[in-house]
Amino acid sequence: MKRTALTVLGMHRSGTSSVAGALALLGATAPKTMFDPSPDNPKGYWESRAAVHLNDRMLGIGGSWWNDWRPLEPTRYSETQTGDFRSEIISLLQSEYGQAETIVLKDPxxxxxxxxxxxxxxxxxxxxxxxxxxxxxxEVARSLLMRDGFSMEEGLLLWLQHVLSAERYSRGRPRVVLRWSDFIQDWSSQVARIAQSLDWIHDPSPAAAAAVDDFLAPDPRTRRSTLSEARQPSQIHDWANQAYGLMTALMLEDTAATHHRIDDLARLFDSACGLFGAALAPALVKAQTAQTYQMERDQALHEASVARDRIATLASESTERADQLRIALQSVQTLESQKSELEVHARRDAVVIRRMAASIDRLTDAVARADAQTDAVVESRAQAESVIQAMTLVRTQVEALEQSHARAQALASEQSAGQLQTLTETLERTFDQVQRQARVGAEEAQARIVFEVAARQEQARISDQALTEQRREAVIKAERQAEALYQTQAALDAARADRNCLEDQIRRHPLATWRRLRAASQTAD
Structure with a gap:
């Protein structure tokens, strides 16, 4: 698999961030640890934080710094140092880009x-x-003047050093020189040049193209010099004008003739840097040391200010957490008191429930007795049926007596009238007596049976209704008690969780929390 490193080489404030960001938005992989946007570069730097730190360390070991306009000869480093740097770079590329196929590498x-x-x-x-x-x-020198306070002359020296070094180290390799203004005005044609010259295969989606359009939209905070400003001889040294013209010529044709002219200019510049750089070296080092000290001082003051704000915030948070802890403790105590009260009520309700259970048992016994009485009624009904059967037998006997009476009348002719009359009267009295006794007994038995059945059915119905109502009341009350106990337990669990959280905060910040609690206690007193 072919892997490409799209390396953006350019001077600070020359549009390197714009180009690198656009290439990343169009599909190339940006580094994982990038600097955040800043007021002077609101759309981001698109450079590796780790790479910048490594480069600053390499410059420092070589006796230089980022805004040093003197040449940086490779001979300043020993072979061991160079080998160590290369090992670090290989590890950095792996951690920042992984197995990406096409990456964006950028740092002036x-x-x-x-x-x-x-x-x-x-x-x-x-x-x-x-x-x-x-x-x-x-434009670059004026941007550095506005951002860093550099003089125009210092900005031009930095521009010459970076531009000539970038041209020297990229010569003879696949490269594209482009004007930043052309890239801003028509990025698609410039990206097409890059893709063709560097053999970069990409097919941007409409969404990616729209993202680049938005990314490259003009920012009112970025000021560009006018043509008249760019040509002011008092501000632009002839070497800078020549270098800009020669680099512009490379955009049209990368020829050996242009290379020779750039080399001639570079020799003049290096010679001047060697002459004046050596003479100004102590002053440059002193100025850089003072600038570094000022930057470190400003950084320390900023960090101190941030620390003070953080301490104030932590103090406020500690006080707030102490208040929360005190409130939480009060809530826990209140809930524990409520829990105790609810436990008392629960014990009382348990007694009531046990009593209701006993009542239910008694009602169950009553129902059992009612069932037994119902069985007795059934038995009485059976006895009544026996009585009815006896009455039927009596009726049969009466019919037999009637038949005997008929036979007696038939024998009237053979017996005397007095005997017949006596026998007849006796038979009739016997018949009437037996018939009355049978009727009265049947009516009494039937009335007794009906009364007992009705009474026992009513008693069973009343007992069943009372049992059902008591069961329903017991179930409702038990459910209410269970719900109250569940809610209380949930509140206690939540309170314990809050207390545990606050106790954990106390363990992590014991001194601050203790001070706040003591202060709060004294205030409350």
Whole structure:
């Protein structure tokens, strides 16, 4: 798999962030640890934080710094140092980009440090392809003046050093030189040049193209110099004008003739840097030391201010947490008191429930007795049926007597009238007596049976209704008690969780919390 490192080599404030960001939005992989946007670069730097820190350390070991306009000869580093740097770069590329196929590599410091970086990038499996953004030196110098307070002359020296170094270290390799203003006005055609020259295959989606349009939209905070400003001879040295013209010529044709003219200019510049750089070295080092000290002082003051704000915030949070802890403790105590009361009520309700259970048992016994009485009624009904059967037998006997009476009348002719009359009267009296007794007994038995059945059915119905009502009341009350106990337990669990959280905060910040609690206690007193 071919892996490409789209390497953006350019001077600070020359549009390197714009180019790198656009390439990343169009599909190339950006580093994982990038600097956050800042007021002077609101759309981001698109450079690796780890790479910048490494480059600053490499410059410092070589006796230089990021805004040093003097040449940085590779001979300043020993072979051991160079080997160590390359190992760090290989590890950095792996951690920042992983197995990405096409990456964006950007940091203006690379213009001076590329002889150390390039072998490490190639050893990591990447083929470098170079993009050199070009911005007029007056715009760059004025931007540095506004951002860092550099003089125009110092800004022009930095521009010359970075531009000439970027051209020297990318010569003879796949590269594209472009004007930043052209890239802003028509990025798609410039990206097409990059893709063709660096053999970068990409097919941006409409969404990606829209993202680049938005990313490259003009920012009112970015000021560009006018043509008249760029050509002011008092501000622009002839070498800077020549270098800008020669770099512009490389956009049209990358020829040996242009290379020779750039080399001639670079020799003059290096010679002047060697002459004046050596003479000004102590002053430059002193100025850089003072600037570093000022930056460190400003950083320390900023960190101190941030620390004070943080301490104030923590103090406020500690006081608030102490109040929360005190309230939570009060809530826990209240809930524990409520829990005790509810436990008392629960015990009382348990007694009531046990009593109701006993009542239910008694009602169950009553129902059992009612069932037994119902069985007795059934038995009485059986006895009544026996009585009815006896009455039927009596009726049969009466019929037999009637038949005997008929026979007696038939024998009247053979017996005397007095005997017949006596026998007849006796039979009739016997018949009437038996018939009355049978009727009265049957009526009494039937009335007794009906009364007993009705009474026992009513008693069973009343007992069943009372049992059902008591069961329903017992179930409702038990459910209410269970719900109250459940809610109380949930509240206690939540209170314990809050107390545990606050106790954990106390363990982590014991001293501050103790002070706040003591202060709060004294205030409450």
């Amino acid at each position: 410091r690379l213009c001076r440090l590329w002889p150390i970086w390039e072998p490490a990038v190639i050893e990591s499996g990447f083929e470098p392809g170079y993009v050199l953004p070009l911005r007029p030196p007056a």
